[in-house]
Amino acid sequence: MIDGDLTTRDLARLKSTAELMAREWAPCRNGCPVHADVRAYLQCIAEGDWRAAIDVIREQLPFAAVCGRVCHHPCEDNCRRQDVDERVAIRELKRFVAETQGATGCTVNKPKKQDKARVAVIGAGPAGLSAALELAKLGYRPTVFEKASVAGGIPATTIPRYRLPLEVVRIDVDWICAHGVEIVTGVEIGKGKTIARLRGDGFEAVVIATGLASSRSLPIPNADHKDVHLVLDFLQAVSAGEAPNVGQNVLVIGGGNVAMDAARSAVRLGAKTVRAMCLENEEEMPAWSWEQEEARDEGVEFIHRRGPVEIIVKDGKIVGMKARRVTRVFNEQKKFDPQYDDSDVIDVACDTVIFAIGQMADLGFIEGGELAAERGRLTYTAATHETSVAGVFACGEIVTPPGSVVEACASGRRCAKAVDQFLSGKSIQIDDSTPPVIDTIPEATAEKVLKVDRVTVPTDAAEKRKTNFEQFEHTLDEAAVLREARRCMGCGGGAEVIVDKCAACLTCLRVCPFDIPVVTDVARIESDKCQACGICIAECPANAIVPRSRAVDELVRRTAAALAKTPKGKKIIAYIGGFRCTADEWMGRSEPIPGVAELYHASTSRLGVPELLHALEAGADGVVVVSCPDGTDRYPTTATRTKKRVEQARELLGEIGLSPEKVQLAETADKGRDAVREAIREAVVKITEE
């Protein structure tokens, strides 16, 4: 990575200026546990290139489809757009491309040779499969042993189907398997097959990724009643299509996301009343706010600050729960340390109880072996993923704090690096460093950014959704996906000044519609402000500004390729501001006008005079520029700039005795396909009449 000022020499060493993206990360990427390149895949989506988008996502995130449904989306929480209007709906966009492309519509990077060591992975959840995938990509031969009859872990067996249909989990599992990951289901390690035996069977390393497979219970009277469910058993039965008896009046104990799953599942199973009782008040509850809200909409009631004392049983049936008041949940050090007022005890009526107070590791597999454990947790070194036995590693929730799918993926991927280093005979050292992160967008800049409303996800009303386990949040349609992806500001993809070329001429400062460049010794363009419109790049007389997110000659190369594909005869290049076009148009799937090659860009802001001339030089008989009028383009002043550049190009052509009509401008890019085609047709007539 190049630190500090960028020089011509630095630039010459890069394969592409896109490598400059590594100089700083946008906070969306930084916040993502696997550091998915959010900006890059949103750009692909904005261009309608679903395939490229899912490939970018899957480079870091094996469980792309699952995360498209259930991720707690730290990317969105960190989205800089929230200081302009609202954060980009990144998860919904991921969901669209992951499910549109399925398991077969994404690239499989299986190495030609997979002849390195065999590695056993225990547990086919997000952590285990992520580790196995990375090992397979490195040429190892991983075999994943899964206790359940289906691969995918908690997403496949436990998360309610209304949030995550099984076929969505299968997309990720099938794609992972296509890399040469072997999964053996229905095998519980420890029962019959021990870790020691695995190593004897030729596995040179073992990865334990069994997660938190057991539900916690409470040692209170009648906790063993048949109508008391443990949450994992309950949810797994529901997901398997069984309908556990929930009676009429359910009391869920717990305030986390799993408790919400249980409560909402109980509603769907037909319980008349479902209440969730937890120690915490509304603000302290660990469940995501949207989970609480959706549960409430479905009729789940909450009892806060109450702790269970005794399940009341009469005539063999549960009739209620004695619950005492909680005076505090956390102590001054913010550690979980509940205190109760035993003088304040109430009876909460119920006929079914579901304990959803947390999960714990099932350490059955270590029995009789050498692996050490302390207080119910596997002994483990976080930095290296090593357990107490050499060659046996651990990742995922069995060793990390409870988290979400994407965090398990991150842990699994990291663990694979450790296994690789171990099997390569190296000492295990994992570099977790990441580039610096771009700061929030200053208010003065945010004010100038075009405001676009965040998409609303089509959702079934609570009355409808609470009667079944069908998904109730629907996938966005294509138009909504494009509009939403185009809200991404491309943070960190903006302008870089090549300091030794800059003449401090001030042109960038004068043309920037966001008032960002300052000229000190040379022009300085701060990345936390730059909106990546490229107007300065097109205007800089020294060619001293380059975009981080695209190759400098990208447009020239695309133009040459498009001309090569256009049949013989008059060849016209149309450069279209694609901020409002469809995916088919951008991707060249719409019916072309004969002889016209259409090239789309987010905006015509970056299209300079040299590019217009280069198109003619490359063999085009004419160039049509279709821009969005100011106010509809994503960047201010683009239409005015574009018009001036077209005028200048026309003048230059006139000077060398060529017809200025070879370059035409239409300002209809915001008016839809018919208007754009009509404008291009009219322009073609003018060009060919010259």
Place this chain on the structure above:
Amino acid sequence: MIVAERKPMDEILEMLAPYKKVLVLACGSCVTVCLTGGEKQAEELASMLNLAARAKGLDLHADFDCITRQCDREFIENLTKQPADYDAVLSIACGVGVGFMSELFPDTPFLPGLNTTFYGANVADGVWAEYCHGCGDCVLAWTGGICPIARCSKSLLNGSCGGTNQGKCEVDPDMDCAWLKIYQRLESLGQLDNLRKLRPPKDWSKDRGKGVRRLTHKELSELES
């Protein structure tokens, strides 16, 4: 800063008529700042030459390059294309650059792509105006900072002339009369006395009267010798 403007394309094409392979060479200093001789202008000019060649059936191909300054020999190390590989170089530096490069590359013709016009300042976005003539004997101290040589059409030292008209110059009705400006400026500075003082004739030998002018900093030049 030195200001220059591109020569008409007809003239450039005529200059280049004897040559087949041409390098358009930009200069990253003054002419970049006034948007006529920067790398982008070289890129455009090379494109125009290639397009003109195709349209007119000429056997001509142009590439482009740029160095920081064409008036210092050290920067030629940064050339990415070598003048020796071309039949001619079309330099879009000021005349200084063209002349100096011609000395450094005696085997390659260096041709001027620009007309060097004046020493000027940026008076508005995209607009430059002449402020200095380089006469070698500066009088700005007593003319209120307004140069009568550069800004009076007749370079008068004791104006204004009879052609001043409502504050404008008879040469061009859009041009201010420099001497009226000088008077107004001195008046506002309370320095109108400056105009009453008798001054010796200006030493025009410091302009072009004694041929090629040189500047020698002894402290550096002696080190080098």
